[in-house]
Amino acid sequence: MTPEVSASLLLDLYELTMADAYRREGIADRRATFSLFVRSLPPEWGYLVAAGLQDCLSWLQGLHFTASDLVAIDQFKIFHPDFLDWLSELRFTGSVRAVPEGSIVFAGEPLLEVEGPIAEAQLAETYLLNQMTLQTTLATEAARCRHAAQGRAVMDFALRRVPGTDAGMKLARCCRLVGLDGTSNVAGAARYGVAPSGTMAHSFVQAHADETEAFRAYARAFKEATVLLVDTYDTPLGIERAIQVAGEMRAQGIELHGVRLDSGDLGPLSSLARRRLDEAGFPGMTVFVSGGLDEYKIDDLVERQRAPIDGFGVGTSLGAAGGAPTLDSVYKLVSFGDRPVRKTSTGKATWPAAKQVWRRTDWSGDLLALADETPPGDCYRPLLEPVMHSGRPRSRGQGDLAEASALFEREWLALPGPLKRLRTPALHPVQPSAALLHLTATLGSGQPGPGAGEQQSRLRADRTRSASD
Amino acid sequence: MTPEVSASLLLDLYELTMADAYRREGIADRRATFSLFVRSLPPEWGYLVAAGLQDCLSWLQGLHFTASDLVAIDQFKIFHPDFLDWLSELRFTGSVRAVPEGSIVFAGEPLLEVEGPIAEAQLAETYLLNQMTLQTTLATEAARCRHAAQGRAVMDFALRRVPGTDAGMKLARCCRLVGLDGTSNVAGAARYGVAPSGTMAHSFVQAHADETEAFRAYARAFKEATVLLVDTYDTPLGIERAIQVAGEMRAQGIELHGVRLDSGDLGPLSSLARRRLDEAGFPGMTVFVSGGLDEYKIDDLVERQRAPIDGFGVGTSLGAAGGAPTLDSVYKLVSFGDRPVRKTSTGKATWPAAKQVWRRTDWSGDLLALADETPPGDCYRPLLEPVMHSGRPRSRGQGDLAEASALFEREWLALPGPLKRLRTPALHPVQPSAALLHLTATLGSGQPGPGAGEQQSRLRADRTRSASD
Incomplete structure (x- = not known):
């Protein structure tokens, strides 16, 4: 009734x-290159944090159709048995060039390019788009929250609201990648080496006849790690009760960690909590807040209200759920055989051929060039590197995530401030090389549709500010 | 480095x-009831389609911490070994009452209630919220697209854009649940018995030197199942080429299935395609459209433009990604021991005690009552039913999804039109019973915070229209 199918079937029927x-045409083995990139950035986003590559490489390496998979496909009654035979032998034998995870990239720049027999490279489209889109969205959103918090702690509290368990796990991984301070997700913390975070829910307070008793019970159990949730009934009263219990614990030589506010007007309430804790002799106790936060609310609390908050627990908005922008990511055929190709659909035209992205070492701009062009000079570095050859990953072993995280820290330090802005970020200039423009014009002349300049101007959309403004 | 952990660790640290x-207080086994419900509906949503229960019951039934899980938790250095011993023995022994999957529910109504030892029932919070929120969102969004299409076919094309593989699979399941016509997701089609859907990508056209040659190659391979994608270069020209190939195939006794448009102004282009196909003698060929569709765009094409479209392929907006609303779902302690409890945080107050929802058989309103109240009368039916007892599901075996799908069809037929509206839907009245109001007032008087009427008035928000307007 419900056959177990492998992850290799995570693809679109087409x-x-x-x-x-x-296969029927006899061209399944002809070499093709596909380019995966984000067509345009969400209006308020100035950059992307590339993420998802490791899962993509694992999927490609593991690609094969099991006997159960083939039975399931056969039951569709769409395919001939000789196709199923062909599928049963199929493995991914192509090569991948990609921007390393943790890199900063911009609209129109390939996150990865797959080169191989067209049938194999085409099969990878759905999974690669699914994972690169998800993880790049999660990593970028997390980086934006980190930026908004200006050094204060940011914790992922999103598992309950993230769309599904895969997204929840990948979010925990992205927390590690972009250096957030913790995750509530126990499986994610364990799997990816993120600090686990969280203390008590409102239900814990409600399960006790009295809020003070609830605080005492928790403090006895977790001592210095205790963060008391003070808003179940009445926040100012909850703060006083937390102070009372903190005093009782101090009498036993134990200093509590802090309090958490999860509702109400977090700016004034955090100020009240800070003031009362200080007045009562607990300047070392921290104030955490949560509840409907996103990068804009964090920024408002930190930058405008100067709220004395030590850490933020972020739920929904980290989770790529409603409200988060959808990345306009695509996986496009850019060459087939010895022929560069491009799509010229209205509003969806693409650059042809395998590419390399060259970044000026002073971050003043990128050059989108053909993969086989001569390097443009010493003041540029290439972003895409070979990561899989003939179906085998150029493995860096278990250290991949730590390495990606270290790379992100270097990128984050170098990324110009105007590009990091949460609203109306500067536009990082991405210019096509002369050779790419020339090739595009050559192809464009023979086909209907918009000309070579269309994509570049659309990337800019209404965002004509430069990084120096 | 990266221990394998089980699905039982998909929970928040707290x-x-x-x-x-x-456990330390000696009250881990005291009975508690938690209620999972959606606090308020997104502004344009008039109803929810309950979904996700089967996965929740499977998770509860399988809950146990493996040796690897315990090692991972131990490495957090938060817990004492005696807690890990206790965890190693833990199973879910509680009971669940729930609205069956495929039911229509409204804001404030429990989708499920978990009764059991408080430590066990609390542990389930994160996973249950994650899956019920995800699947109820997906099922409702899919039902809204079905409504907008007014009987035309709707296919799920979202796997590449849905946030992660879990969401992609659950979306395919929801397609089956609410009667969509197909999914592009091969694994989902196989796993859940949905019709697989899809034909060719732009890359297929680009991989051929000539669009007509691409159409011929595909038509030779898939004959009557062929749907030709006509917008890779120039849509009107693509339509003519499709007609040419359809004529060539007819000469061999083969009638092609249709054409698909994936860009441009879909209303006028679909009219052009329909007119040209009819003029050329192919009135039986269908016109499919895709590309950035959601329920509003489908409605505009169907209702306002009267576009001659036979089927819609929907991507992003089916996928609970950006743009889709986030359900404000919660899992709240409503009783502990023999004591009903409620939360009174500002804007987050909840009703106390285990509940039953009674629906008037003429769909004129629901009654939110205490679980142990006398049935209100013959013109009401109860929505929550026992689905798990002492940790064992009241199994209905493999037929669950088919049964849920049949239930949805009955609900869909009965659901009043004004509640189905895509914008400014009517408000389905959900009234608390006299006994629930009385209990809430009793509890409210002893605690600070908003009074008993607060939740009901907030559910209504600005939506004061009734189902009869």
Whole structure:
């Protein structure tokens, strides 16, 4: 009734029908290059943090259709048995060039390029888009929250609201990647080496006849790690009760960690909590807040209200759920055989050919060039590097995430402030190389649709500010 | 470095710290009831389609911490070994009452209630919220698209854009639940018995030197199942080429299935495609559209433009990603021991005690009552039913999804039109029973915070229209 199928079936049906058509034409093995990139950034986003590559490489390396998979496909009654035979032998034998995880990238720049037999490279489209889009969205959103918090702690509290368990786990991984301070997700903390974070829910307070008794019970159990949730009934009263219990614990030689506010007007309430804790002799106790936070609310609390908050627990808005922008990511054929190709659909035109992105070492701009162009000079570094060759990853082993995290820290330090802005960020200039423009014009002349300049101007949209303004 | 952990660790850290605190207090086994509900509906949503229960019951039934899980938790250095011993023995022994999957529910109505030892029932919070929120969002969004299409086919094309693989699979399941016509997700189609859907990508056209050659190659391979994607270069020209190939195939006795448009102004372009296909003698060929569709765009094409479209492929907006509303779902302690409890935080007050929802059989309103109240009368039916007892599901076996799907069809037929509206839907009245109001007032008087009427008035928000307007 419900056959168990492998992760290799995480693809759109048309990847299979096209593979079959290529096979029948005898061109399934002809080499193709696909480029995965984000067409344009969400209006308020000035950059992307590339993420998801490791899962993509694992999927490619593991690609094969099990007997159960083939039975499931056969039951669709769409394909001939000789296609299923062909599928049963299929492995990914292509190569991948990619921007390392943790890199900063911009609209129109390939996050990865897949080169290989067209049928294999085409099959990878759905999974690669799914994971690169998800993880790049999560990593970028997390980085924006980190920026808004200006050095205060940011914790991922999103597992309950993130769309599904895969997104929840990948979010924990992205927390590690972009240096957030913790996650509430126990599986994610364990799997990816993020600090686990969290103390008590309102239900814990409600389960006790009295708020003070609830605080005492928790403090007895967790001592110095105790953060008391003070807003179950009445926040000012909750703060006083927390102070009372903190005093009782101090008498036993134990200093509590802090309090958390999860509702109400967090600016004034955090000021009240800070003032009362200080007055009562607990300047070392911290004030955490949570509840409907996103990067804009964090920024408002930190920058405008100067609220005395030590840490933020962020839920929904870290989770790529409603409200988070959807990345306009695509996986486009850019060459086939010895022929560079491009799509010219209205509003969806693409650059042809395998590419390299060259970044000026002073971050003043990027050059989108053909992959085989001569390096533009010493003041540029290339972003895409070979990560898989003939189906085998150029493995860096278990250290991948730590390495990606270290790379992100270097990128984050170098990323110009105007690009980090939460609203109306500066536009990082991404210019096509002369050779790319020339090739595009050559192809464009023979086909209908918009000309070569269309994509570049659309990338800019209404965002004509430069990084120096 | 990266230990493999089980799905039982898909929980927030504070579920564990609270369990430990309860254990130390000697009250971990005291019975508690938690209620999972959506506080308020997104502004344009008139109803919810309940979904996710089966996965929740499976998770509860499988709850146990493996040796690897315990090692991972131990490495946090938060817990004492005696808590880990206690955890190693833990299973879910509680009971669940729930609204069956496929039911229509409204704000404030429990989708499920968990009754059991407080430590166990608390541990389930994160996973249950994650899955019920995700799947109820996906099912409702899918139902709204079905409504907008007014009987035309709707296909899920969202796997590449849905946030992660779990969400992609659950979306395919929801397609089956609410009767969409197909999914592009091969694994989802196989797993949940949904019709697989999809034909060719732009890359297939680009991989051929000539659009007509691409159409011929595909039509030769898939014959009557062929849907030609006509917008890679120039849509009107693509339509003519599709007609040419359809004529060539007809000469061989084969009638092609249709064409698909994926860009541009879909209303006029679909009219052009329909007119040209009819003029050329192919009135049986269908017109499919895709590309940035959601329920509002489908409605505009169907209702306002009267576009001659036979089917819609929907991506992002089915996928609970950006743009889709986030459900304000919560899992609240409503009784502990023999004591009903409620939370009175500002703007987050809740009703106390285990509940039953009674729906008037003419759909004129619901009654939110205490679980142990006398049934209100013959013109009401109860929505929550027992689905798990002492940790064992009241299994209905493999037929669950088919049964849920059949239930949804009955609900969909009965759901009043004004509640189905895509914008400014009517408000379905949900009234607290006299006994619930009385109990709430009793509890409220002894605690600070908003009074008993607060939640009901907030549910209504600005939406004071009735179902009869």
